[in-house]
Amino acid sequence: MNQKVLIVGAGIIGCCLADELTRRGATVTVIDAAEVGSATSAATFAWVNSNDKTPSEYSELNVLGLQAHERSAARGGGRWFHQIGNLQIAQNDDEMKALELKVTRLTSNGYDVKLLTADDVRELEPNLQSPGLAGGALYPKEGWIDTPTMCTSLLNRAISAGASFEPYETVTALGSKTVTTTTADGSTRHYDADIIILAAGNGIRPILATTGIDFPTLEQTGNGAGGDxxxxxxxxxxxxxxxxxxxxxxxxxxxxxxxxxxxxxxxxxxxxxxxxxxxxxxxxxxxxxxxxxxxxxxxxxxxxxxxxxxxxxxRVLPEDGLTIADWVDENHSIYAVATHSGVTLSAHLAEVVAEEVLTGERHKSLRTFGLSRFATVAH
Ligand SMILES: Cc1cc2nc3c(=O)[nH]c(=O)nc-3n(C[C@H](O)[C@H](O)[C@H](O)COP(=O)(O)OP(=O)(O)OC[C@H]3O[C@@H](n4cnc5c(N)ncnc54)[C@H](O)[C@@H]3O)c2cc1C
The missing domain is CATH 3.30.70 (Alpha-Beta Plaits)
Incomplete structure (x- = not known):
């Protein structure tokens, strides 16, 4: 059955989802309060990695993220995924000892990393000047994402495949299968959909607050919101x-x-x-x-x-610093995706969330990333 899906948010998560869902035959509308890729996805280091992330489930999720970007490179993603490798350098013996321990730990977890001598580093980075250079480590699979190119390309691909995009519309209210927005000229619009996906980053919490749900991401005002x-x-x-x-x-x-x-x-x-x-x-x-x-x-x-x-x-930060990808309501009509490391995770999350919302099948990599782990959310 052709599903009507409304995605709130045209950041890296929303754009990946729009592409993946249209590819799978859904009728997709994307709404954003601003322009494509203009919030956190525009102010990110965009490093694709699972470099020493904890706990192990989160590390594995990030490895799947990296692998999904490799797969997407075969479908045009090579224009935005720059898999140039990450070089960590040690500039004295103490740093080198710490790096050796880290490399041993990551290698035993199966992560792709190679310990380097100072000469190896100089060969890889001939313009680097470091008088105390002691060596380094190369993570060859890691890279960075050109997020404006990725967001725009995926959204355009979705639009070419039939999706529609409504920029400068702010979601102000949410029903089980309806969304109300305010447009730039102050008028109100209503949308209906079979499934609503909240990919609005730091906007998810205020949107869900309108329905009385306390969504467990940290409020990131930066002004005394936590300080740790x-x-x-x-x-x-x-x-x-x-x-x-x-x-x-x-x-x-x-x-x-x-x-x-x-x-x-x-x-x-x-x-x-x-x-x-x-x-x-x-x-x-x-x-x-x-x-x-x-x-x-x-x-x-x-x-x-x-x-x-x-x-x-x-940063889009769930209370425990990890990822949330789950249904918000018991009727399974509203789904939310909120995550730090969203650049690394975007392509994988799009694949598995699209699968879950269209077929009901929850991917095993999401097992520990549901809402039930938070006491504040009735679910
Ligand atoms: C300094 C910094 C460095 C980072 N470095 C890395 C890194 O190296 N590697 C990595 O993997 N990740 C990194 N991240 C994290 C990563 O950038 C984010 O996880 C990711 O960009 C989040 O994407 P998103 O699509 O969920 O949210 P966003 O990009 O914030 O997009 C959300 C969209 O929703 C829209 N929206 C919000 N509210 C509403 C509403 N009510 N109605 C309509 N639209 C709405 C917004 O306008 C926005 O366009 C970093 C983040 C920061 C801040």
């Missing part, structure tokens, strides 16, 4: 202008994580700084310069460029 490491919801991603830096991999070292960017520059993640920011904390804006200075010590060619783009991202 699990609640470090605000992230800052910065990118330089185009530069011939010679950086060939995702490169991580103490205090720095960087990768090539879609504009020919270099993108930095702020998590190595360990910063936990309030949105209105002016110190946030010193981070891009700090990271660029650190990177210049490793790659002197970066002295010729400046930061050209900075994005504040608000």
């Amino acid at each position: 490491a699990k609640n470090a919801g605000i992230g800052i991603i910065s990118t330089t202008g185009p530069v011939d830096s010679g950086i060939r991999h995702i490169v991580r070292a103490e205090g720095i994580a960087m990768r090539p960017a879609r504009n020919g520059g270099i993108t930095f993640a702020d998590h190595p700084t360990g910063g936990k920011w309030d949105l209105d904390d002016p110190r946030v804006w010193t981070v891009p310069t700090l990271l660029l200075e650190r990177a210049r010590e490793l790659y002197p060619a970066l002295r010729t460029v400046a930061t050209e783009n900075v994005s504040l991202g608000i």
Whole structure:
């Protein structure tokens, strides 16, 4: 039977779902309060990995995510999945010892990683300058996603296959098979559907609050919402202008994580700084310069460029930091997908969630990622 599916949210999760569901014959409508890929999916480091993630079920889910991106590369995904490998470097003997332990642990779990000597690292990254270089580890299957290209391409593919997209419409109310929106000009619209999928990231919690459901994601205002490491919801991603830096991999070292960017520059993640920011904390804006200075010590060619783009991202964080993919209601008409690591997980989640909503079959990888693990949700 042809199912009418309404997806709320055109981030990486919603766009992947739109593509997967239209491919499987569903009639799909995607609604977004803004434009395609404009929220958290626009302010992400976009590193595809399962690098030391815990617990083991989450690590396995992320490995499936990586494998799903490899499969999707055969269907056009090679344009956005840059599987260039991740190189973690050790710049003194202590760091090398810690890295050796990590590599032993990951190898025993079957994760693809290779320990490198300092000479191996220099061969892989000839432009890297590191006087104390002790060695490194290469994770050859890891890579990064060009999220604007991925979101736009998948949504366009879905539209070509019959889906429709309604941007600048905010979902304000939810019924079991109906959705009410407010459009940019303030008018109200109603949609009906057999299945509603909430892929609205940090918007899921407020949408479900209108129905009296307390959805267990953390409120990420950044202003006293928690303040502990699990609640470090605000992230800052910065990118330089185009530069011939010679950086060939995702490169991580103490205090720095960087990768090539879609504009020919270099993108930095702020998590190595360990910063936990309030949105209105002016110190946030010193981070891009700090990271660029650190990177210049490793790659002197970066002295010729400046930061050209900075994005504040608000992480989508279920209370336990893991993934939620489950029906919200007993009638199985409203499904929610909320996750950090959403870039890594998007292609796999789209496959298994599409399967579940269309056939009722729940994939074994989702077994521990349901709502029943949270006390606050009646389910
Ligand atoms: C700083 C940072 C670094 C990260 N690094 C990585 C990484 O290296 N690797 C990785 O795998 N993941 C990473 N992540 C996480 C990843 O980016 C997210 O998990 C992912 O982007 C979430 O995608 P999403 O589609 O669920 O949400 P979003 O991209 O936020 O999309 C949700 C959409 O829903 C829409 N919406 C919200 N409310 C409503 C409403 N009421 N009505 C209509 N539309 C609505 C929004 O406009 C938005 O377009 C990082 C995140 C951050 C912030």
